[in-house]
Amino acid sequence: MPRDPDKTSAPKNRADRTGPNTGPSTGRDEAGPEATRAALIAAGLHLFGHKGFAAASTREIAARAGANVAAIGYHFGSKAGLRLACADEVARRLAGVMARVEAGSPPRSPQEARQRLQAGVRAMVAFIAAAPEAADLAAFLLREMTDEAGTLDRLYDSVVSPRHGELCRLWGQATGTDPDSEDTRLSVFAMIGQIIYFRIGRPIILRRMGWRQMQAGPLCDILVRHLNAALDAATAEGKAK
Amino acid sequence: MPRDPDKTSAPKNRADRTGPNTGPSTGRDEAGPEATRAALIAAGLHLFGHKGFAAASTREIAARAGANVAAIGYHFGSKAGLRLACADEVARRLAGVMARVEAGSPPRSPQEARQRLQAGVRAMVAFIAAAPEAADLAAFLLREMTDEAGTLDRLYDSVVSPRHGELCRLWGQATGTDPDSEDTRLSVFAMIGQIIYFRIGRPIILRRMGWRQMQAGPLCDILVRHLNAALDAATAEGKAK
């Protein structure tokens, strides 16, 4: 039973398990081992993302999850095992974010591909810069990106590679250039970098802009404008060749 | 004396001080207290930047610097004190990187301002993405950016604020828009983000591009093209208002 008094009721700790167990055999939710697992992953995502893997202690994670320290070893083997589980959770939840962009039949015209890309930028901005529920996911993902010894391999295969590949396809169709060319792949990375930086540099940007929190509106306007400008430039460059 | 056998001879530890001391009273270099300070800062920059502040232990830092653990406390008070000294070193060395962009009289035409910005992009790409000597500086700076409890305040005042302000001035002059407008400040952040991402996402990008190391040439081409396209778009947007 948790007795830590100082805690913002942010992600709401594990459900009170004093009441009667409604049925652990039914499946996975409510209070029970699965709830502990989920709470530990949520706490791990938050603390790993917020302070980094090394700086987040197992005791702090367990306290935030309302669980015992030994639960980490029991459910995930070790702290590193929890990290892997967090990475898988990120990949799982992130698979749906770009659904709007990748969904449906392939675009039939450059204009349609461009609209898909614009929708993708808007979705990513909303997810990465603003969405409060996704803040922990984004923070964790970006932490792991800089840590070669971490879960990078797994995240690369499950998140980076497929998303980047799809964006390159759209970019190539919108500009009439080769989706696999070096230029296209770099351009897409640059576009993504523009967006991601607003999460990484968040404290700096908020200070410099005089904001209390990220404003998705102005961000979308600027980034879509840059996207269109870059697409035009790439189209012209492609024709010049 | 360090006895750690496994160490790539990367930044070459402090100079061998077995020989006669040539003269510590002369000033600051050679072997002596200043050399220890410098070696500790260099080791701190590398390890803080590479593994993060929490994950880098004082013993590892001292070993890499060829110094005793107690030297950190003696010269900097504490591990956090060394971190601050590293931040100041970054600010000091970074002040010269953008010299080419900010040097000389203010540009007298939009075209000249644009050329300054292009030169700035090239300098930043060379520094951030490629320069091996500056790898530790860039890694440290970007680590601290994500750590609100770190040296962010100091780095904001000494690095971010002045550089970003100067870039906004140039952007405003190149596009004929207000340098202090929200649009301009966000656009400059987006441009910087494009560049910085190639350092942050370095492991991912190298893998996806099939590179062994960053290629400054293609990066410059893409980023300058994006810069020009964004400047054109901002100019048009400014006139439309």
Added chain:
DNA sequence: ACCTCTCATTCAAACGAATGATTAAATCAA
């Protein structure tokens, strides 16, 4: 209904190792 057994889960407590920091002695040029 009652008891017992079984198994999965949670718990407080403790483990050894590593951490940041500190000490007092040793070192060395002036």
Added chain:
DNA sequence: TTGATTTAATCATTCGTTTGAATGAGAGGT
């Protein structure tokens, strides 16, 4: 000698992990 600097050794603390005992719910026998 003097004062600054470096050193090995040790400090208390915190770390990730492990342990063995509680806890509680279902199964099966009586």
